[in-house]
Amino acid sequence: MPFPDVKLANRPLHFLYLCDCSGSMAASGKMQALNQAIRQSLPGMAAVARDNPEARVLVRAVRFADHAAWHIETPTPVDQLEWRDLQAGGITAMGEALKLVAAALQTPPMEVRALPPVLVLISDGQPTDDFAAGLEALLRVPWAQKAVRLAIALGHDADLEVLQRFIGIEPATAGRSPRRPLQASNATSLAQYIQWASTAVVGAASMPASRVSETPLEPAAGNIPLPDLPPTVLDPTDDVGPLVW
Amino acid sequence: MxxxxxxxxxxxxxxxxxxxxxxxxxxxxxxxxxxxxxxxxxxxxxxxxxxxxxxxxxxxxxxxxxxxxxxxxxxxxxxxxxxxxxxxxxxxxxxxxxxxxxxxxxxxxxxxxxxxxxxxxxxxxxxxxxxxxxxxxxxxxxxxxxxxxxxxxxxxxxxxxxxxxxxxxxxxxxxxxxxxxxxxxxxxxxxxxxxxxxxxxxxxxxxxxxxxxxxxxxxxxxxxxxxxxxxxxxxxxxxxxxxxxxxxxxxxxxxxxxxxxxxxxxxxxxxxxxxxxxxxxxxxxxxxxxxxxxxxxxxxxxxxxxxxxxxxxxxxxxxxxxxxxxxxWPRTQPPPQAAPTSPGLRAALAEVERLCAQPASLPLELRRRRELFVALRQGRQDPGQLKAAAATDPLAALIAADLPAADPTVEKPAGAKPPPANPRRNLQALGACPALLEALSQQWALSPAPTTP
The missing domain is CATH 3.60.40.10 (PPM-type phosphatase domain)
Known part of the structure; x- marks a missing residue:
């Protein structure tokens, strides 16, 4: 019998950047470094997408300053993405950005059969709006609960506690972990973290293994097993650049 | 009831x-x-x-x-x-x-x-x-x-x-x-x-x-x-x-x-x-x-x-x-035509099609059969037996069919037939793609015949 006329399809993998565009990002070349890091990461991300044909990697981006707004609103296949530079200026409406993402992660428009999304929050400061309300709105959405949530702190003024709340419960063990905010102290380490999130994490999220559902007795260790972090200046054995931010 | x-x-x-x-x-x-x-x-x-x-x-x-x-x-x-x-x-x-x-x-x-x-x-x-x-x-x-x-x-x-x-x-x-x-x-x-x-x-x-x-x-x-x-x-x-x-x-x-x-x-x-x-x-x-x-x-x-x-x-x-x-089960389709080939050959054809549809996985799939390549190369495995069992293990049959021409210095098991002079023709007749032939060649290259004492 001929194969039926059904649509077989790979599973969408939504990757969302949430980028702090407050005025402080203009200092010390942070905004420029972020634009550069994301732009340079795209070929690698596209290569990972090609290597994992079972996942359809779709990228979106939110910028937040005085208000939050879509920088890339349409889920865009990574190989068709052209990164337009973000501009810095204003305060830090991070809570509003989380609400914007929460609305986008509703089903529909999210497909039921999508892979767990990847959310990457990048910030150099502290939220100036109601972050708690934004986070609550986000975490009410099942797709946000399922998401791989990562945070990159630019410089030492970033509010690590807020970023940790976005990621989720801090790991019990000490040391570097992708389940803690990743601290980028210069353009090089920022680029490494962006590259890692857009390649290694996307690769892992593209081929998720099923896992045991969370129970009060056994909290989940994460929606996907995250790959190892790249070396950074935080590791004394590595030296990838000076402390700038 | x-x-x-x-x-x-x-x-x-x-x-x-x-x-x-x-x-x-x-x-x-x-x-x-x-x-x-x-x-x-x-x-x-x-x-x-x-x-x-x-x-x-x-x-x-x-x-x-x-x-x-x-x-x-x-x-x-x-x-x-x-x-x-x-x-x-x-x-x-x-x-x-x-x-x-x-x-x-x-x-x-x-x-x-x-x-x-x-x-x-x-x-x-x-x-x-x-x-x-x-x-x-x-x-x-x-x-x-x-x-x-x-x-x-x-x-x-x-x-x-x-x-x-x-x-x-x-x-x-x-x-x-x-x-x-x-x-x-x-x-x-x-x-x-x-x-x-x-x-x-x-x-x-x-x-x-x-x-x-x-x-x-x-x-x-x-x-x-x-x-x-x-x-x-x-x-x-x-x-x-x-x-x-x-x-x-x-x-x-x-x-x-x-x-x-x-x-x-x-x-x-x-x-x-x-x-x-x-x-x-x-x-x-x-x-x-x-x-x-x-x-x-x-x-x-x-x-x-x-x-x-x-x-x-x-x-x-x-x-x-x-x-x-x-x-x-009531049919809406006409009954299938009689199979034109033996089950083994049909399985081999299907296997060639499957392998060639996933060229990226070919090296890995063949690497898993390293032992078989070596055993065939060294004459410890009879290719005829593998080809006869194509219905149950079509990949092994394909590998056996691709065994390079016999090295006269290698001893064969008693009764084993020598491989054909040009086994590649066998696989090409089955529609093997260049990627499959290349992946097989790589495995044969890694599976040298034993040296004579």
Whole structure:
């Protein structure tokens, strides 16, 4: 019998950047470094997408300053993405950005059969709006609960506690972990973290293994097993650049 | 009461993503025909999906043991006195008694496996984590139970398909699913358990039980239902096509392991054909068994003779059932034409097509057969035997057919025929793509013939 006329399809993998565009990002070349890091990461991300044909990697981006707004609103296949530079200026409406993402992660428009999304929050400061309300709105959405949530702190003024709340419960063990905010102290380490999130994490999220559902007795260790972090200046054995931010 | 159930048919295939990354198939499937205390046939089909990933690194064993355990527990229950209260008793058995026995015996089985083959660190049942979906089909009723992200679809004779079961656990988010390794596993079965009386006037229908890889490969649930209806019908007409279909579903879809088991009930007054003598399972499978299936078919035979025979019969029927199913299933398509080639050659052609459709995974697939390349090269393996067994291991047959011209210095086993002067012509005639020929060449280059003393 001929194969039926059904649509077989790979599973969408939504990757969302949430980028702090407050005025402080203009200092010390942070905004420029972020634009550069994301732009340079795209070929690698596209290569990972090609290597994992079972996942359809779709990228979106939110910028937040005085208000939050879509920088890339349409889920865009990574190989068709052209990164337009973000501009810095204003305060830090991070809570509003989380609400914007929460609305986008509703089903529909999210497909039921999508892979767990990847959310990457990048910030150099502290939220100036109601972050708690934004986070609550986000975490009410099942797709946000399922998401791989990562945070990159630019410089030492970033509010690590807020970023940790976005990621989720801090790991019990000490040391570097992708389940803690990743601290980028210069353009090089920022680029490494962006590259890692857009390649290694996307690769892992593209081929998720099923896992045991969370129970009060056994909290989940994460929606996907995250790959190892790249070396950074935080590791004394590595030296990838000076402390700038 | 006349038995209206045909022997289930089943297939399980490693997912495209698993093949590409060298991960084993972590799905398992097992079908069987048992007898109840009155000697009435009872059909059973079980699918299980090991979780995969480092935390569950023995889940391919866990899924196999889940299916075996389910079959054993059902067998024991059928051999014992039936629970009181008729169908009400069996209904409670599906929801409570069977789950408790399955969880307890699965835990014993995985612990025993760990003791036989201990790994690093301490034993944790988590290492073997697996789902389990189970359908039991008797002359009076049929029922389902289990836990995890399997799906069950009922397909009517006119092709209408309806999703009967899916996982709806609130904690099963993302790729999370309920598992036999959870302490509360037995209590999770009840939400997936139901008994359906088989009315004497019921029309023919099919039950399609599958792991989540199939549904996740479909763009919409409508596509999924259409696909399961097709699997139910095509599996009956040409069971061998089931594996090819599963490969395609995974390749063009989720990339996950894909497993399906299909049970069929005939229309009133249409008893099944007499049971054929059970051939050796490994000799003529119409559905290519996965490695897990092969293990399933043999392992219980060693440990539980009675159940093992039932499994063997069940799998044998899975091989032979297509013809009978065609009798009870109204056709809309003309009967398939007689096969133009032998089963072995057909299997080899299908294997060439499959391999060439996934050129990226070719090196990995062939690397897994390193021992075979070396054995052939060194004359320790007779290529003729492998080619004769193409129906059961088409890849080995292709490798044997590609054996480079004989090195006169190498001794051959007694009676072994020398390879043809130009084996490449054999594979090219089968439509082998350049990538396959190149990947084979690389393996031959890594498998030097022994030097003469």
């Amino acid at each position: 006349v038995n209206r159930w045909a022997a289930p048919i089943a297939a399980s295939r490693a997912g495209a993503a698993h093949l590409r990354t060298g991960r084993p198939c972590q799905d398992a499937v097992l079908c069987g025909e048992l007898r109840d205390a009155e000697g009435q046939p009872v059909m059973l089909m079980a699918v299980a999906d090991g979780h995969g990933g480092l935390r569950y690194r023995r889940s391919e064993v866990g899924s196999r043991l889940a299916c075996e355990t389910a079959l054993a527990v059902v067998g024991d229950a059928l051999a014992a006195a039936p629970p009181g209260d008729g169908e009400g008793g069996w209904s409670r058995w599906l929801a409570h008694d069977l789950p408790e026995a399955v969880q307890r015996r699965w835990l014993e089985a995985v612990q025993a496996h760990w003791q036989r083959d201990p790994g690093e660190g301490d034993f944790e049942s988590l290492l073997y984590g697996s789902t389990l979906g189970l359908v039991v089909m008797t002359t009076h009723w049929w029922g389902h139970t289990g836990l995890g992200d399997w799906d069950l679809v009922r397909v009517e004779a006119d092709g209408r398909a309806r999703l009967l079961q899916e996982e709806n656990e609130p904690t099963a988010l993302g790729e999370a699913t309920c598992s036999l390794c959870q302490p509360q596993a037995a209590s999770l079965f009840a939400r997936r358990a139901a008994l359906h009386p088989l009315a004497p006037e019921a029309h023919a229908f099919a039950l399609v039980l599958c792991t989540d890889g199939i549904r996740k490969s479909c763009a919409t649930d409508a596509d999924f239902l259409t696909l399961t209806a097709w699997l139910a019908r095509s599996g009956a007409e040409a069971a061998g096509d089931l594996s090819e279909a599963l490969d395609r579903i995974s390749r063009e879809g989720s990339g996950d392991d894909v497993t399906v088991a299909i049970g069929r009930s005939g229309a009133p007054g249409e008893p099944p054909a007499p049971l054929p003598a059970p051939p050796a399972v490994a000799e003529t499978p119409a559905v290519t068994p996965s490695p897990a299936q092969a293990a399933q078919a043999s392992h219980p035979r060693r440990r539980r003779p009675a159940i093992g025979r039932a499994v063997a019969i069940g799998l044998a029927l899975a091989a032979a059932g297509a013809g009978w199913l065609a009798l009870i």
